[in-house]
Structure formats: C-alpha cells, structure tokens
Amino acid sequence: MITINNASKSFRHKQLFDDLNFExxxxxVTVLLGENGAGKSTLMNCIAGLESFSNGSCLIDGQTMTMKQLQQIIGYVPQEIALWEHLTVEQNIQFFKKLKKGSISQKQIENYCELLNLVDLKQPVEQLSGGTKRKANLLIGILHEPKLLILDEPTVGIDLKSRYDIHKLIRHLREQCTIFMTTHHLDEVEAVSDAIYIMGKDPFYEEVLKEKNQPFAKIG
Structure with a gap:
C-alpha cells in the first residue's frame, strides 16, 4: 500500500497543493482527476521521487524509500514521449533494459506487445503514429516490472483503438502492480478505475461523477 501523509508542495511562493492525505x-487502478494547473503532475513527480514534497511524506508499505529504492520499484510514464526518436522501438527497448535492474524477459515483452497490438518495432520512433508512440512509451515504463506504475495522461491525443489497447494492458497490469494515473477522458475513468480522487477547485468532475453515481474522494 502507498500512503500519502500531510503532503504539500509550494513553488516560488505559490501553493500547488496542501495537506493531501490518501492511499x-x-x-x-486509482485515477486522479482535476483541471490543468491543479498540481496533478507535480504530485506524481513527488511520489515518483523526481521532486520533493515541501512537507509530508510518501510511505510504501509503511516505509520511506530512498531515491535508489524508488527507482527500483516505481515505473513512471510521463505525458511527454520519453523515447529516442531516431531509434526503433526495439532499439529503445534494448537501451532502456540496460538501465533497469531485473528487466523482464523477452517473452514477457512479446506478451505485452501482443496485448498492446504493438507491431511496428523495427521503425524509427519518429516515423510512428501518435498511438504507437504512446504504446511504446508505456512499454518502456514497465520493463523492470514495477511495484507502483505512475501514468501521466497515457492516452492523451491518440485514436480510440490505441486507447482501447492501452486500457487492455492497464487492466492486465492491475493483477501485478498498483497503478496511479491521470486522465481527462471520463470514459477512461469508467473503463479502468477502481478508485477516483479529485484535485483542484473546478467542480466539473465532482458534478459529472455524481450524475454517473461514481464514488470518488476529494483530496485537495
């Protein structure tokens, strides 16, 4: 279990979020909703160890982790495509595998590619469609079989079929890890979420979820 205790973050005298408490x-699969600027990406960066909370803590199984420990157990897939554009998907996989301890087997990679319908492995990333880039981006984030997978808008700007393929993999991954993700797609919330949290001041998400009788919690 991952526990966030009394977490706050400020930047240049601006309070991004304050006194967050949730598990x-x-x-x-826990989905985080909120308007742009609510601090969702910053919160995820802090949990992943890429930034520090101004106050508060993130406990994993009741323990505070060092940066090295976080890198071993967390898979972080940013909204930006974090791939080498001039390399093929296969070459990206081999490059990032060397950076990760305990990388998954080639057979497991093939299974994930099959679930994702990811077939353009020998083309340079720069020549791929947006949906295929998103799939490859996700695959890179799970090469070390993380205990916690953080996904920052993993399906932004892609076609419906690619989103469906990514949803399929997310539901599969839920059996072996904890997933924390953001999205602006309400159908995505219904497709994959087990729990929903809301950040920010805009009442839109609260109103829509109430209309749909979807349970949620407001965390900031």
Missing part, C-alpha cells in the same frame, strides 16, 4: 490500494 493507493495494492493491485488497483
């Missing part, structure tokens, strides 16, 4: 249950 991410093991083997579940």
């Amino acid at each position: 991410l249950q093991q083997n579940s």
Whole structure:
C-alpha cells in the first residue's frame, strides 16, 4: 500500500497543493482527476521521487524509500514521449533494459506487445503514429516490472483503438502492480478505475461523477 501523509508542495511562493492525505490500494487502478494547473503532475513527480514534497511524506508499505529504492520499484510514464526518436522501438527497448535492474524477459515483452497490438518495432520512433508512440512509451515504463506504475495522461491525443489497447494492458497490469494515473477522458475513468480522487477547485468532475453515481474522494 502507498500512503500519502500531510503532503504539500509550494513553488516560488505559490501553493500547488496542501495537506493531501490518501492511499493507493495494492493491485488497483486509482485515477486522479482535476483541471490543468491543479498540481496533478507535480504530485506524481513527488511520489515518483523526481521532486520533493515541501512537507509530508510518501510511505510504501509503511516505509520511506530512498531515491535508489524508488527507482527500483516505481515505473513512471510521463505525458511527454520519453523515447529516442531516431531509434526503433526495439532499439529503445534494448537501451532502456540496460538501465533497469531485473528487466523482464523477452517473452514477457512479446506478451505485452501482443496485448498492446504493438507491431511496428523495427521503425524509427519518429516515423510512428501518435498511438504507437504512446504504446511504446508505456512499454518502456514497465520493463523492470514495477511495484507502483505512475501514468501521466497515457492516452492523451491518440485514436480510440490505441486507447482501447492501452486500457487492455492497464487492466492486465492491475493483477501485478498498483497503478496511479491521470486522465481527462471520463470514459477512461469508467473503463479502468477502481478508485477516483479529485484535485483542484473546478467542480466539473465532482458534478459529472455524481450524475454517473461514481464514488470518488476529494483530496485537495
């Protein structure tokens, strides 16, 4: 279980979020909703160890982790495509595998590619469609079989079929890790979420979720 205790973050005298308290249950998909600027990406960066909370803590199974420990157990897939554009998908996979300890087997990579319908492995990333880039971006983030997978808008700007393929993999991954993700697609919330949290001041998401009788919690 991942527990966020009294977490706050300020930047240049601006308070991004304050006194957040929530939990991410093991083997579940928790979706974080909120308007742009609410601090969602910053919160995820802090949990992943890429930034530090101004106050508060993130406990994993009741323990505070060092940066090295976080890198071993967390898979972080940013909204930006974090791939070498001039390399093929296969070459990206081999490059990032060398950076990760305990990388998954080639057979497991092939299984994930099949679930994602990711077939353009020998083309340079710069020549791929947006949907295929997103799939490859996700695959790179799970090469070390993370305990916690953080996804920052993993399906932004792609076609419906690619989103469906990514949803399929997310539901599969839920069986082996905890997933924390952001999205602006409400149908995505219904497709994959086990729990929903809302950040920010815009009442839109609260109103829509109430209309749909979707349970949620407001965390900031």
